Amino acid sequence: MDCELGEYDIEYKPRAAIKAQALTDFLIEMIQPMEKEVWRVFVNGASNLSGCGVGVVLIAPSEEKIKLALRIDSRVTNNEAKYEAVLAGLQAAQEVGASRVIIYSGSQLITQQIKGMYEANNEKMLKYLGLITARAASLTDWIIEQIPREENAEADTLAKVAASMSDISTREVLCFTQLLLSIDEEIPSIQKSAWMIPIIEYIIHEKLPEDRAQAAKIRKQAPRYGIPRRLISDNGRQFQGKKITSWWQEMKSIQSFTSVAYPQANGQSEVTNRIIVQALKARLYGKDKNWVEELSSILWAYRTTPRSSTQETPYSLVYGSEAVLPVEIGQSSIRIESYPSNNDQSRAIELDLVEEKRDQAAIRVEAYRSRVMKSYNKRVWPRNFQVGDLVMKKIAGR
Structure with a gap:
């Protein structure tokens, strides 16, 4: 089959400018409004x-x-x-x-x-x-x-x-x-028990009863229900500085440091810190960056573990009763089942007896110290000296 090719002229012209109205019409036609997500x-x-x-x-x-x-x-x-x-x-x-x-x-x-x-x-x-x-x-x-x-x-x-x-x-x-259903508009108000009224009056209005013994008792109980008026810490740098000082002033609390004349106070703080650090190391397994996430559980374990010196937990010495563990809520224990229904009255009795529990704990601490001292003295060889006996005196070099 034969094919014949013809000649066609191609003419090139420059493109004319698009009018503004034509461009606007194109945008309106092509761009659809976006639906909301x-x-x-x-x-x-x-x-x-x-x-x-x-x-x-x-x-x-x-x-x-x-x-x-x-x-x-x-x-x-x-x-x-x-x-x-x-x-x-x-x-x-x-x-x-x-x-x-x-x-x-x-x-x-x-x-x-x-x-x-x-x-x-x-x-x-x-x-x-x-x-x-x-x-x-x-x-x-x-x-x-x-x-x-x-x-x-x-x-x-x-x-x-x-x-x-x-x-x-x-x-x-x-x-x-x-705590409540969404349709329950009326939230039951907390009834103030008789033992709470003097403490609230002291925290808010600084009012104390005329009886000195009762006033002293309220002063001891008040820090457990509000911001402490005084916090005693060791002389560490983390407790000093302009920021923490201004924060204590905003909280209207007094910051006190333990005196060097009583090193046993510093020793107590250091022992507590050492126990917390050791527990953190045991939980972290070398991942030191996650210590903040584990700190709350370590503090909870420390506060709910009985001390060998007092035979009581720090939690019970502060609040008068043992803490309820989360597992006891899901799986009921004998203590939860036998707990009286009248919680306010039971708490009032426990708070009245907390001072007695602290006194008993102090007695146990003294007995524990005497036992430790007796155990330490067993390893000491006593030697008696008379007046006039010659002894070796060692002078330390400067």
Whole structure:
């Protein structure tokens, strides 16, 4: 097949300038308004014999996850726990600054009641619906959807862990505790017991009773319930300086240093510091940078461990009773089960007897010192000298 080529002229012309209005029309036509970012929130609540727990998983538009576990120290039903989960999810979304939110819950009853498809006849459910409407008012747009339980596994696991008070080893989960239900607007006020009134009057108004013995007792008890008026420390440089001095002045407290004439006071501080440092070294295994994270647990162990000299823990000598360990809350012990229900009266009795406990501890300390001295003196060979005996005198060189 034959092919014939023809000649075509190509003419080049410079491009004309684009008019401003044409460029504006192009931008309006091509650039679409960006939709606001949508946050997905998966929630679930669980209520069992161990307690009530709420699990929340927030997923950002960038697919980053924020996990929350909330324990509620109150008796609730399973439906109330799921309502608390929705409220916690809304509050968490507000805290991260989300404006458009989709909440996913596994409860058909809760989702349909919030949508208005099911009628809520219970008074508590009506309160929850009103509180959810009020809390979601700050959001631009939000909806709630029901999903199968398999798709809500993460939030379900967090809720069960929070309800059972199990330890959460990972730091990816933020743990919180809520004392009351969200619908309980009236928070019970703390009743002032008779033994608290004089102490409060002394801390706030510096008023003391006329009885000298009672006034002295209140002076000793007051530092346990407020900022100490005087703090005694050794002569270390960490306790000196302009910043710490100005801080003590702001706290209206007096800073005192132990005198060199009484070296045993400095020795007590150094012994305590040495014990804390040794415990930190045992926990860190060479990773010295993480000492701040381990310090709280070391101090807790030191304060709740009985001393051999006093046979009491430092915690009990300050507060009059032993500390309740976290494990005793999740797994009830004999001490917790036999503890009287009237806590205020029991605490008042313990505070009245704390001075007697301290006196007994002081007696044990003296007995411990005498035992140590007797044990030390067993290794000493006594030698008796008479007046006129010749002894060797050694003069130290300068």
